[in-house]
Amino acid sequence: EEMEKQAVDGARRAFNSGRSRPLQYRKQQLSALLRLIRERQAEIVSALKRDISRSEFDTPIFELIGIENDIKLAERNLADWMAPQPVKKTLLTITDDVYIKAEPLGVVLIIGAWNYPWSLTLRPLVGAIAAGNAAVVKPSEVSKSSASLLKELLPQYLDTEMYPVVTGGVPETQELLKQRFDHIFYTGNSTVGKLVMEAAARHLAPVTLELGGKSPCYIDKDCDIAVACRRITWGKFANCGQTCIAPDYILCHPNIQHRVIEEIRQTLLEFYGEDPKTSPDYGRIINQHHFDRLLALIEGCTVAVGGESDKSQCYITPTILKDVLPHARIMQEEIFGPVLPIVTAGDVNEVIRFINERPKPLALYVFSSNKKVVRRMLNETTSGGVLVNDVMVHYTINALPFGGVGNSGVGRYHGKHTFDQLSHHRACLIKSLAMERLNMARYPPMTPSRLRTSMFFLRSRSGSCDQALRAWAVVSSLLALALLISLLVVLLRVSAHAGLGSVLL
Template structure:
């Protein structure tokens, strides 16, 4: 009788064949390229950054279409938050690259006045960047800019959830970059888990805290340094002393941008009952002006990424009471811009990051109670405060802790390459954007170059030790910032 396909015949080894490692050849190729020094010259880094810029410009329409397919993003939002911000990072890196790469001279002590002391910025080696689905282009390419500028070889793992952008990154991006130094790998959670079994020299992960712990555990096995960009529940305090319509305009824009699927969006508003009553009609007015009487037909409002997240958000709509919006359409993965009131702190909508177009409003007695509420929760990725009184904004800043802070607006701090972007505590560790990206992917190597002569000067430190030499030696090793010299 014939043996069925896939079955084992009698006497055949019953052990499973060894698993093939789909990443081994790719990682070996990249390590060899780094070991050969291909990525270290400034000229190579510049060429790759220029190629990345061409990728974005040559394929702008293709990328916009892919973002529309994945998230129903308008061309405006795609350009503003994905393509444009990535191009800005590339331009900054290209203009500052040689300055960033320069050795950084440091002060010397008396004992080393005749020597050269400096910090050299060196690439880590083989870097893994694991990106999320909500800004699938921005959050893949902006870290990549820093990794390239710092001289690393890179493995990119885009999210399989945003499948259209994943396909463009996998099929088109490699045509622009040196494939001996950069690779895009595909797959879901299982493939990512197997990828993390390998040793990398640095891991950059953007996602949620649960997966962040998995990444950090895997990195710990190889003592690999990590940057974790995670997220959390970002508070937004609205003071009684404010113009409610101005606040509503700004909160509406950055809460419902990308259908609320933004890690720095406000996850809840804290205000007094009086301010809530002034804010609600202003929010309704802003939502209507931005998205029309029927937001479902607006070309500017995104959609939920998939059915799983749609169902999760549907459950959150049952928390508190719907004051604005609340409509949904599962066939389109549409959820209207929604405001919830009478929400209790113990309800699910206050226990997890919302990541959708839902905004709970909780009432507090005033500033002190709002700050106490914020401080008894985990440290957020971003924190916002609105007030016509600058002292109120400064009090919120001084008495709380968060990855980033913005007074009287939302997530505009992210547009500044001069500011680091990153979390603290459960919202993440490490930062990037602008020069901070270059620094994140660079090892700061401490270097001291000494003379091989002048041995007589070193006799103070050699045995046999003498008590009278110790004060002289300690004085010589003390760092002095005055322009003194032995010459």
């Protein structure tokens, strides 16, 4: 308990010192974080190999490039993000300074996840640093090697007081959640997400919760099924299915189910060979608890492809389940493993109804060449993100906000969205003490004429306000011109009086 409190108190003292507010400090810390992931890539790859049997080629693609892109984007644009953002003026504020200023929130708690322990921990940290916050970093204890390495490396590159790392399991996380934070950023499951939100409520702290869920993948009869299945196979079985936005289940018409199964079977052969267990590109389940959970989910279902397992290695072969019923156990919770159920549905109406009867997913995938079908799926469903004719790659575009809705999460991040999420957007209005007569209409004693004057200035105007501002600019220019002419006339008269008029003229 003392360790967690010391970390939080130290981070708050460091934040209160004000040193994280200047642009130069933030950029220096971001640059140091970029050096960390570049200089220590081999160690990071090795840790992930031990944690989750991650391929050395997958780590740069799935984890490190996203962190690097977020850092570079922040370094290029941070001065603009920090600058006051002017807002449209009204008749009331025509002579005032009106703007929004992004300010640091304070001390942020970042609780990372085990499936992508670097990306899901450091990308929020990039935004926290860019926004000028202090941050207590709590990596997931499930990815032991990565958590240990992060604890070792981060203090070698970043300000140790401003960005402490706290390791440990559930007791340490519970102690951290007792402390006061100005924002809590958690990635994980909805059960723990509710506990995080409950803890945050005690201090009225805002939260960002990235929670996942069952992301549907609809395959329309009117599409290139071979291409669709190749992309789905990649997204589902990368990282052994342990990805929050992996396609959780397929929805398709009964007439194409057999074709879908065969296309996925051929793609698995192409990706991982006859025995995926020997493929360097196919991973393992994180631990035996999750291994047992996944095998229990498969029970009672019809296996079309795969189904083999080896508990000693936490290995489950890529598995496809066919004719899965909506009430089956595997359809009641996020799978988070290399098991892909196929649920058949008649037409697009039935598909939309099926999706809308369930909690709002983190991602929705639609494969179709029919624009009307795509438009209906976009307009008549909701999800954290939606991707048409591909899977997962929307996560790589940091111009798009990443986050859930409803049961799949609260808040959004990536790129500038993380900066905005971890900033307080302060409303600023700077007025003058001059021209007090314009304010008389709002002061007592109130009269009908004062009320009319007040209402005139307070009433919202769309186009007319812009016209009024343009008119004000024209009037101001004319007044300035008239003043200039008056001054010139006065100068000419003075000069003539002094006998120098002929020279000036």
